[in-house]
Amino acid sequence: MDPVFKLIEEEKERQRKGLELIPSENYVSKEVLSAMGSVLTNKYSEGYPSFKGLEKSEKEISEEILPNYRYYGGQRNVDRIERLAISRAMRLFHADHANVQPHSGANANEAVYFAWCEPGDKILAMNLAHGGHLTHGSPVTRSAKIYNFIAYGVTKEGDIDYEQLEKLALEEKPKIILVGYSAFMKIPDFDRVAKIGEKVGALLMADMAHVAGLIAGGVHPNPLDYGFHVMTTTTHKTLRGPRGGLILSKGNVASPLRKPEKTLENIPILIDRAVFPGTQGGPLEHVIAAKAVAFGEALKPEFREYAEKIVENAKALAEGLLKHGFILQGGGTENHLVLVDVKQSFQVDGKLYERALDLVGLTLNANALPNDKGAAFKPSGVRLGTPAITTRGMGVVEMKKIADWMFEIVKMCQGVESEKDLDKTKVEKIRKEVEETALEFPLPTD
């Protein structure tokens, strides 16, 4: 047998026996997995299906065959699948249009920049070190070489520095104001940012990669309800779909074949052209089918309960950690994510703590804190979240257990140089406890 399949089996075991605390990961359903592993991967479908009649019933959309904007033949099934994905995404996020083709969150962001900006144009986004994302202007990215990124940050209390954001917007007149983060635990004031954006005529863009599932589940505000023009997201984090990207927008929808005037109203068409042929080739229709299935799941009432539970669990986890003396960025959480200052709390390095937790099957990532002296190479904190363990059905009781294990481990790490120096018997004891708890909660694909 090809060793690849043996390694997939080993990965399944790792996922079963450990607790996934990385806030950007999740476990998909059997149905999502099955759509992703389908023969749709054999099909080339460059271009788009028709955008007409997407408000119709699912039955009609799944039956109707319409003229399309594709480059190859044989699209009758793929078109209907992609139309179902688009229609469900629009309903889920109150959008006028959805582009379901971005291969990832990074591609989605690049396409929006490409749709709206010329080289050298200014984009105002959160500093990476304060919780932003690499694709929001980190100098190592292609976007940062093309566009001129200006960064705002967070306050001492861990909230967006809205005053700084407004001042920079008025001074710099950016083409895009970008809200949305990877290590941020508060709910952004979209209304306030939208008012700032209107003053300077900027495109209002929200990158909701982390919290899209919370928005879909109604426990986080939707930026498109507050005057934002564009929302990008990944589909594999809280949204619990396949690995991929998605762009939602407000405005006119029309044929992507004709180049439209560059106005805010035409943003949906500009985005379609920026995704294909602007930045990508053929879409991954097997992944688009899995996105459609995931959006269908997210439209169900059960998903609302799931989203509520994610936040409830995150708050319980934060509370458990606070009780043990951990210092949390922002003092706690309003979403699915907690950022712990391990250095300040226990004089333990973030990377050492990450590796020590990995030994017992608690998977999370070391993360820099705002104004971290250790920066990206020696971060002072760790970032963790509840989307994946909530999918497994865990609740407040398990959150307390996790906080207790984390406290035991952090004490063991004090004064230690490497995770290799930890007491092996104690590590093994905790690893067994973690595994026992994990095995009580099967994965959706088990």
Ligand SMILES: *Cc1c(COP(=O)(O)O)cnc(C)c1O
């Ligand atoms: C995860 C993330 C992305 C990137 O998604 P990829 O699919 O990994 O490219 C973009 N923006 C934010 C805010 C994210 O958290």
